[in-house]
Amino acid sequence: MSETALALADAERTDLSDLVDTECYPLEDFNGPRMQDVIGRVQDDLAEDGCAVLRGFMRPAALQRASAEGRELARKTFFSSARVNAWFTRDDPSLGDDDPRRIFMDRTSGFVTRDMIPADMVIQQIYVSPAMKRLVAACIGEDEVFEYADPFAGLVQNVLPPGTSQPWHYDTNEYIVTMMTEKPEVGGEFEYCPNIRSAAGENYDRVGAVIRGEDMATSKTLRLEPGDLQLFKGRYSLHRVTEVGGERERHTAIFAYSQQPGVVGRLERTRQLYGRVSEAHIQAERERVERADGLLD
Ligand SMILES: O=C(O)CCC(=O)C(=O)O
Numbered sequence: 001m002s003e004t005a006l007a008l009a010d011a012e013r014t015d016l017s018d019l020v021d022t023e024c025y026p027l028e029d030f031n032g033p034r035m036q037d038v039i040g041r042v043q044d045d046l047a048e049d050g051c052a053v054l055r056g057f058m059r060p061a062a063l064q065r066a067s068a069e070g071r072e073l074a075r076k077t078f079f080s081s082a083r084v085n086a087w088f089t090r091d092d093p094s095l096g097d098d099d100p101r102r103i104f105m106d107r108t109s110g111f112v113t114r115d116m117i118p119a120d121m122v123i124q125q126i127y128v129s130p131a132m133k134r135l136v137a138a139c140i141g142e143d144e145v146f147e148y149a150d151p152f153a154g155l156v157q158n159v160l161p162p163g164t165s166q167p168w169h170y171d172t173n174e175y176i177v178t179m180m181t182e183k184p185e186v187g188g189e190f191e192y193c194p195n196i197r198s199a200a201g202e203n204y205d206r207v208g209a210v211i212r213g214e215d216m217a218t219s220k221t222l223r224l225e226p227g228d229l230q231l232f233k234g235r236y237s238l239h240r241v242t243e244v245g246g247e248r249e250r251h252t253a254i255f256a257y258s259q260q261p262g263v264v265g266r267l268e269r270t271r272q273l274y275g276r277v278s279e280a281h282i283q284a285e286r287e288r289v290e291r292a293d294g295l296l297d
């Protein structure tokens with residue numbers, strides 16, 4: 001590519017060597033021993049810990065660009081402070097006072113949604129790249145993964161200015177891929193409790209002890225640097241980002257992929273998180289209702 005050509009997000013572009021440190025992570029020699037070693041280690045870490053990190057994934061110059069772009073993007077952040085419990089459910093007074101579902105915390109972090117992120121920005125180029133999808137699929141043991149069809153949620157920048165935090169929660173997606181582009185001076189730490197719940201049960205007692213701050217031993221703190229790529233099983237591992245201190249904001253790009261194409265988020269949840277909905281969300285919700293009526297399947 002010539003120096004002057006504008007690099008755009010392109011779902012056919014397989015070469016990420018201008019952005020990713022392909023000496024450490026040779027994406028172009030995917031089946032070679034070095035890349036397969038990396039994937040094997042990530043798979044082991046995910047199985048054991050629910051979390052894996054590819055340190056120094058980005059080239060320094062690309063990271064610098066991504067950080068600058070992240071600061072520019074942050075001006076478009078939508079903040080939707082809310083009191084939420086770890087399950088994003090409503091208060092249920094019929095539960096006991098000490099039930100963790102009755103513990104409500106402040107979410108003060110904000111998001112920049114995918115539709116606000118230009119195609120020439122680093123994180124958008126990475127998100128749509130087939131090399132990235134192949135990497136993520138291999139790490140989670142799938143044949144293929146897909147971008148969300150959701151116009152807002154597949155790629156978002158998480159923005160935590162000083163004084164904000166993201167309280168204990170689970171993700172709706174089984175896996176999430178994250179890259180920090182701006183690190184705060186203090187705080188803003190990612191804490192997680194590996195596989196604290198499972199498909200078999202919520203484990204309310206232990207989860208409650210963590211949320212109430214009575215159990216400090218179960219959660220782990222991840223040491224994360226800008227340019228590291230994190231893979232995380234957020235559906236089963238309770239996690240949070242602690243309050244950011246100092247002067248600098250905390251920015252992370254969140255890449256969400258799905259095992260099936262066509263995923264669109266729920267209407268109410270989208271409105272709650274991003275302050276608005278798109279035609280795609282309205283349409284997807286209509287189709288869900290029709291299906292629930294038994295008319296389509
Ligand atoms: O910003 C991060 O490091 C993770 C944020 C997170 O857990 C989320 O947005 O669901």
Ligand SMILES: [Fe+2]
Nearest residue numbers: 170171234239
């Ligand atoms: Fe999360």
